[in-house]
Amino acid sequence: MKQSDATKMVNQAIKVVGKKFDWKCKEGCLFKKNGSLFFVFSAFGQAKKNEIDYTLQYKLYDFDEIFWNIVDLKENAKQPLSFHYFGAWTAPTMCVKKEKYAINEWNESFLIEKYSTIFQDVNYLATQIAQEITTVDENLKYLEALYSELLQRYPGAVVNIYKEKLMTAILKKENSLALEIAEDRIAHNDSGGFLTGSVTFYQQAKEYIKRCNKDERTE
Known part of the structure; x- marks a missing residue:
């Protein structure tokens, strides 16, 4: 399996999964604004290691407007939702969860099934976080906890x-x-x-x- 083929297969699987859960898809990533937060789910397959992984990241949606105001890129606020992650300059995201899995086979049906199972839990987690974080203070408290875990x-x-x-x-x-x-x-x-x-x-x-x-x- 070539790496390019593995990447293409994962990206296609993610696109199918995104439609199931009503998340937008671009370049092997799913993204969604949920409440006051912006979430990104990115997936990747490593052909040589026979592994797939994913990362769930998030940020306060309003951070981007402040960031763009500071660096004088106000026109970025007029871009599509995907720009909040794929734009050249955006407010940073923080990793919420990251995991990898060994796989025995590379085929699209298997990857769709596997990522569908994974994303069911991820979507639930994102929904929980969005419900818990409704103010900028709650967001900062959550960020500080994630940052503390990262340093550990x-x-x-x-x-x-x-x-x-x-x-x-x-x-x-x-x-x-x-x-x-x-x-x-x-x-x-x-x-x-x-x-x-x-x-x-x-x-x-x-x-x-x-x-x-x-x-x-x-x-």
Whole structure:
């Protein structure tokens, strides 16, 4: 089995599964807005190892609008729902669950059946999370728990959730806190994973927050 054939087979299976559960599909991924959250289910097959895997990720849907406002890409908000994951620059997602399975055969019917069984549980999990997270505070609490679990598994992980904390503060109109986070990350030479020329995400966030403060004073 060639890797290209395995990938094509998995992608086709995922497309069928997505229709069953009313999730949109693109490039081997399923995505859906559920309540205030945006979920992405990505699947992959490894031909040489005879394995298939999946990852469920999520983020607060409104994070993208804040992110695009900060980096001056407001036109992205007009793009299709898939852009919240496949866009060149989007707010980060956090992994909720990730698993892999050994398989004995590569055929489309088997993969559809296998991923249908997997996705039934994943869809239920996503629905539960969406029902539990209805505020930005609840979202941040859940993010912090996931991040703590990540550090326990991978103590040397270089990822952080400062962007999410900053955007949460902006959504809550806690601009002083948001500015404090931005200035702290600038002091730590944290780019936030986004550069416009030589200007980092946190430098842009600082200027955005200042503009928000100015606008609020003139209202």
